[in-house]
Amino acid sequence: MSQRYVEIALQNLRTEAPHQLDHVAQDTRGYTVKELHPAFHTSYDWHSCVHMHWLLVRLLPEATDPAAVRAALDRNLTAEALAAEAAYLRSSPSFERPYGWAWALVLAAAVAKSPDEAAPKWSAAMTPLVDTIVGLSVEWLEGAARPVRSGVHSNSAFALALLLEAAESLGQDRLAQAVRDKARAWFEADTDYPIAWEPSGEDFVSPALCEADLMRRVLTEHEFAAWLPAFLPDLSVLKPVQVRYPIDGRQGHLQGLNLTRAWQLAALTDDDRQVTAHLDAALPSVTSGDFNHDHWLATFAYLAQGGALIE
Numbered sequence: 056m057s058q059r060y061v062e063i064a065l066q067n068l069r070t071e072a073p074h075q076l077d078h079v080a081q082d083t084r085g086y087t088v089k090e091l092h093p094a095f096h097t098s099y100d101w102h103s104c105v106h107m108h109w110l111l112v113r114l115l116p117e118a119t120d121p122a123a124v125r126a127a128l129d130r131n132l133t134a135e136a137l138a139a140e141a142a143y144l145r146s147s148p149s150f151e152r153p154y155g156w157a158w159a160l161v162l163a164a165a166v167a168k169s170p171d172e173a174a175p176k177w178s179a180a181m182t183p184l185v186d187t188i189v190g191l192s193v194e195w196l197e198g199a200a201r202p203v204r205s206g207v208h209s210n211s212a213f214a215l216a217l218l219l220e221a222a223e224s225l226g227q228d229r230l231a232q233a234v235r236d237k238a239r240a241w242f243e244a245d246t247d248y249p250i251a252w253e254p255s256g257e258d259f260v261s262p263a264l265c266e267a268d269l270m271r272r273v274l275t276e277h278e279f280a281a282w283l284p285a286f287l288p289d290l291s292v293l294k295p296v297q298v299r300y301p302i303d304g305r306q307g308h309l310q311g312l313n314l315t316r317a318w319q320l321a322a323l324t325d326d327d328r329q330v331t332a333h334l335d336a337a338l339p340s341v342t343s344g345d346f347n348h349d350h351w352l353a354t355f356a357y358l359a360q361g362g363a364l365i366e
Contacts, residue, residue, distance in 0.1 A: 071097050076088050076091070094136035095108070095140060113357065115171050132166070134180040157214040161365065163184065206261065208252055220364055250284050250292055258308060264319040269284070317337070318358040341353055
């Protein structure tokens with residue numbers, strides 16, 4: 056299965072359209088996606104392109120043709136292209152905040168930890184992007200008054216968990232502490248989450264599990280043992296979600312929800328049957344050949360099947 060995920064990720068890096076471009080134009084001239092984003096211009100959107108690069112880095116040791124993977128990463132993870140991506144983020148500081156920022160920092164951390172012979176070159180090239188995201192993230196956390204508790208890209212807890220793991224791996228202590236402080240401020244007093252309200256119609260993450268997954272990283276073991284049952288007394292109520300109209304990309308998010316639930320439940324519960332049930336509901340869609348699914352689901356399938364974010 057890992058080789059199939061490699062093939063999906065490589066295909067994403069070759070696919071320039073369809074592509075959803077989120078860009079606030081400052082003038083009336085036309086732009087190509089590649090001009091704006093020379094490193095991350097393929098796949099369906101910027102953040103999916105970022106985490107498909109991450110997937111290739113993580114699977115590179117297992118790839119049957121590692122040279123093809125290195126060549127694909129070499130084309131995009133260049134000093135010039137990544138400097139341009141960093142400059143774009145500085146010029147548009149709300150672009151891909153927080154989801155895309157978090158995935159880009161996870162990519163940088165995975166590259167930095169990769170044992171592959173080409174990784175040091177990619178890691179050095181990513182330095183301006185890392186510095187930019189760290190600075191923007193600290194500024195954002197200092198100014199953000201309330202969390203976003205949605206089940207989509209804007210979810211604050213999901214991004215904070217990824218930012219924390221990446222920051223700790225990269226030795227970015229200021230960012231790591233800013234995440235811990237904000238997580239406690241936003242979520243430590245939460246109790247009696249209304250889990251029966253989940254999911255909404257286009258969630259791909261569970262707001263409840265994202266918060267719990269973040270807090271297990273932030274609280275001490277003793278603190279978390281008391282916090283979790285007060286926040287979520289019964290995780291067993293979560294059942295796999297059925298997708299009735301999968302060609303609708305928004306409803307297709309629910310396949311991703313099954314995968315992200317499986318990934319986070321594995322860290323929060325000992326109920327293997329619950330994790331397996333969510334996996335079984337979603338895995339047939341991961342390699343369906345439908346680009347609505349192929350541009351992102353393999354990322355979360357890898358994690359749900361025991362893959363690590365960074366090492």
